[in-house]
Amino acid sequence: SQQGEEDPQALSIQEGENATMNCSYKTSINNLQWYRQNSGRGLVHLILIRSNEREKHSGRLRVTLDTSKKSSSLLITASRAADTASYFCATENTGGYQKVTFGTGTKLQVIP
Amino acid sequence: KAGVTQTPRYLIKTRGQQVTLSCSPISGHRSVSWYQQTPGQGLQFLFEYFSETQRNKGNFPGRFSGRQFSNSRSEMNVSTLELGDSALYLCASNFIGGGSYNEQFFGPGTRLTVL
Numbered sequence: 056s057q058q059g060e061e062d063p064q065a066l067s068i069q070e071g072e073n074a075t076m077n078c079s080y081k082t083s084i085n086n087l088q089w090y091r092q093n094s095g096r097g098l099v100h101l102i103l104i105r106s107n108e109r110e111k112h113s114g115r116l117r118v119t120l121d122t123s124k125k126s127s128s129l130l131i132t133a134s135r136a137a138d139t140a141s142y143f144c145a146t147e148n149t150g151g152y153q154k155v156t157f158g159t160g161t162k163l164q165v166i167p
Numbered sequence: 168k169a170g171v172t173q174t175p176r177y178l179i180k181t182r183g184q185q186v187t188l189s190c191s192p193i194s195g196h197r198s199v200s201w202y203q204q205t206p207g208q209g210l211q212f213l214f215e216y217f218s219e220t221q222r223n224k225g226n227f228p229g230r231f232s233g234r235q236f237s238n239s240r241s242e243m244n245v246s247t248l249e250l251g252d253s254a255l256y257l258c259a260s261n262f263i264g265g266g267s268y269n270e271q272f273f274g275p276g277t278r279l280t281v282l
């Protein structure tokens with residue numbers, strides 16, 4: 056089962072615009088990570104935010120984490136056609152049977 | 168440094184057969200995790216191995232099994248294949264496997280088709 060759910064499921068924007076994706080999860084976490092996947096290939100790690108952090112930046116990426124709402128957002132600024140991909144959040148859960156859970160993903164299309 | 172490699176890249180099997188997939192992690196990485204990705208269920212965690220021991224396991228039937236060798240290479244096996252096992256199987260390696268998960272490096276995946 057999926058712990059995380061991304062919203063929206065799909066997003067289409069023009070090049071240069073900002074893209075925002077949201078992730079909600081259900082259980083307590085140690086950290087939350089965002090990954091990118093290009094069309095049926097392996098995933099690439101983008102950024103990790105720990106449960107005691109609220110915001111993190113990496114280049115054009117900005118991630119926020121609200122543990123009280125069990126949600127995170129990924130903002131990509133000044134998007135490029137090359138950003139077209141699926142984006143997944145992944146949570147490392149604090150306990151239980153399954154340690155790492157991926158969300159359902161957001162499919163981003165950036166139109167040149 | 169070479170990335171995570173997975174073999175084979177594509178595989179076609181028929182129902183009832185078994186299959187073995189292989190994953191070679193990045194040199195120095197001792198943690199290897201396996202995931203199944205399907206359009207319907209998304210990315211699901213299968214299991215994780217660290218120093219030849221299975222540390223964590225997802226919610227999959229016993230037909231799915233794995234192992235890790237002393238050189239950290241890992242294999243996963245699926246027995247008695249079903250149509251629903253058709254998926255992209257992804258392997259990921261992780262340098263720090265002792266406590267918390269950190270960045271996982273993914274291989275390109277093995278695309279399994281069950282006919």
